[in-house]
Amino acid sequence: MTILELQQLKESEDKVEFKAATKNYSFAGSEHRDQAERRRCFLGYVVAFANEGGGMLVLGMADKAPHEVVGSDFGQGQIGALEDETYSRLGIRVRMEELYENGLRVLVAHIPSRPVGKMLKFEGVPLMRVGESLRNMSDEEMFAILSEQEPDFSAKICEGLKIADLDESAIKAMKESYALKQKNPGFIQLSTEQVLSDLRLQEEGRLNYAALILLGKKEIIREKLPQCKTIWEFRATESQIHHDTREVIEEPLFLAITQMWRLINQPTLNKKYPIQVGAYIFDLFDFNEAVIREAVLNAEAHRDYSITSEVVIKQYPAKIVITNPGGFPKGVTIENLLTVSSTPRSRLMTEILEKTGLVERSGQGVDKIFSITLSEGKAEPDYSDSNMYQVSLVLRSEIIDKAFHIFISQYQNSDREPKLGVEQIITLCKIRNGISQNLKGAMVSQLEKMGLIQKLSGHTLRYTLSEEYEQLVSDGLKIGKRYIVQELERILLELQGNALKVGALEASMEDFMKRSQIRYLLLKLVDDEVVIVDGKLRGTRYSLSEKFKDLRGDKLIAEVLAFLRGRYDSL
Incomplete structure (x- = not known):
């Protein structure tokens, strides 16, 4: 905008607020003790504008018409930091714009609307504007917001969309998936028109956005709904900003999901770890296919298609981050994610994904993500970076407890x-981690009767996992008769990127192992070609072999353990 255009605006009609803010305009009001004064700050007005559907806060122009330019130093030279801090505190992306007239600076904050059915708060209070003041939202206003219903975008008619605009391969995939899930092989033989009508993708000859998203040709999707795409990126380290590889997926969802999994599941990016304990042999991957498909399809089905942003999948060696525009559906929070029944934004599209078996029954997809991930001995799925405007899911690949995976799998695969x-699985995880408080009594009682947990000796309200789990932990600490895993992990971490003498290793590991133990372990590792020797006598140094020298941290440990376990199949 130009300053002249700003001067033509009217505060009430054009949703704009002018403030002189010439010197020391408050960001968060913390320097004031009076509540009314504290609110009349930058963050207070951002909250109020967002609650009213969005608008502009103009700093550096007089409040009264014709809104003379007086200049403001608020946020000068710190626009990026101002946007970041606003987002950090409110979870809302406010775009800043600087204008100048006769050397005087004007700052325009473009504030988006709050999401449907949700309100923003300043210091715990939802605010509205009244003249120059900011007041508490009334009970009636809050109830009206909380009662709002998001329209089903996927059921909305997509004007101009024709059957010829749909991808035949996607239609075929949908028919086959439905026939398999519903055990109805005759469905494949139905005409496309009949299938579209039966699944409510076509109403009175007109196709809706669900048809476009699920089945549309990519050039048609690009034309009619350009934000309906998924960005996949891979980065070799979590600290780097620029991606190593990037793909834009624009195909219809019935084809796109396979393409997404193919990218994530590349052999060099999704590694397999064969693990054997006693007679039990299993393979674990960095990223489980069922979990990834459910997580990605949840992001696609629950995203807000009115926001011009894409679903983004960022893959790293040790984690995947899946982010979709739009916060959680109405009524869902991080705290009640596993317990509340929500109404999806795109209800029609979600129903079709359920009927074709691509996702779990509505409200159970997150359960599946948690169940499988925790059962594999990995960290809990992390939604903590989610806010009102996006949902962000972090899935970590590290197997932090192999014994727990075996413990759960043996029970689930038995006739018990x-x-x-x-x-139940989350409760078992908490008990494994030493948490006994705030557990559901009925759940604890059930797990005790199932023989999966037991009371700690001398305690009436503290529990531990059963002896079966403890035995698995004990068995899993050894590789054949040669290695103790805990000792092996410590020496590998010391050697990563280093060529060290025994003395240097002894100095850093004296609390864990004696010199004789270190020397004995090194000789075994040399025999097994994990470690190499350079030099003689006092100049002897030990380093990782060519196969492992470039690996670090968890990857190094996992690769060496897998290599050694492959050698000692009596494990």
Whole structure:
């Protein structure tokens, strides 16, 4: 905008607020003790504008018409930091714009609307503007917001969309998936028109956005709904900003999901770890296919298609981050994610994904993500970076407890009943981690009767996992008769990127191992070609072999353990 255009605006009609803010305009009001004064700050007005559907806060122009330019130093030279701090505190992206007239600076803050059914708060209070003041939102206003219903975008008619604009391969994939899920092989033989009508993708000859998103040719999707795409990126380290590889997926969802998984599941990016304990042999991957498909399809089905942003998948060696525009559906928070029944934004599209077996029954997809991930001995799925405007899911690849995976898998694969659900598995994780407070009494009682937990000796309200788990932990600490895993991990971490003498290793590991133990372990590692020797006598140094020298941290440990376990199949 130009300053002249700003001067033509009217505050009430054009959703704009002018403030002189010439010197020391407050960002968060913390320097004031009076509540009314504290609110009349930058963040207070951002909250109020967002609650009213968005607008502009103009600093550096007089409040009264014709809004003379007086100049403001607020945020000068710190626009990026101002946007970041606003987002950090409110979870809202405010775009800043600087204008100048006769050397005087004007700052325009473009404030977006709050999401449907949600309100922003300043110091715990939802605010509205009244003249020059900011007041508490009334009970009636809050109830009206909380009662709002998001329209089903996917059921909305996509004007001009024709059957010829749909991808035949996607239609075929949808028919086959539906026939398999519903055990109805005759469905494949139905005409496209009949299928579209039966699944409510076509109403009175007109196709809706669900048809476009699920089945549309990519050039048609690009034309009618350009934000309906998914960005996949890979970075070799979590600290780097620029990606190593990037792909834009614009195909219809019935084809795109396979393409996304193919990118994530490249052999060099999704590694397999064969693990054997006793007679139990299993393979674990960095990223589980069922978890990834459910997480990605949840992001696609629950995203807000009115926001011109894409679903983004960022893959790293040790984690995947899946982000979709739009916060959680109405009524869902991080705290109640596993317990509340929500209404999806795109209800029609979600129903079709359920009927074709691509996702779990509505409200159970997150359960599946948690159940499988925790059962594999990995960290809990992390939604903590989510806010009102995006949902962000972090899935980590590190197997932090192999014994727990075996413990759960052996029970689930046995004839013992009942089988474990997500709440039982989460409770078992908490007990494994030493948490006994605030557990559901009925759940604890059930797990005790199932023989999966037991009371700690001398305690009536503290529990531990059963002896079966403890035995698995004990067995899993050894590789054949040669290595103790804990000792092996410590020496590998010392050697990563280093060529060290025994003395240097002894100095850093004296609390864990004696010199004789270190020397004995090094000789075994040399025999097994994990470590190489350079030099003689006092100049002897030990370093990782060519196969492992470039690996670090968890990857190094996992690769060496897998290599050694492959050698000692008596494990």
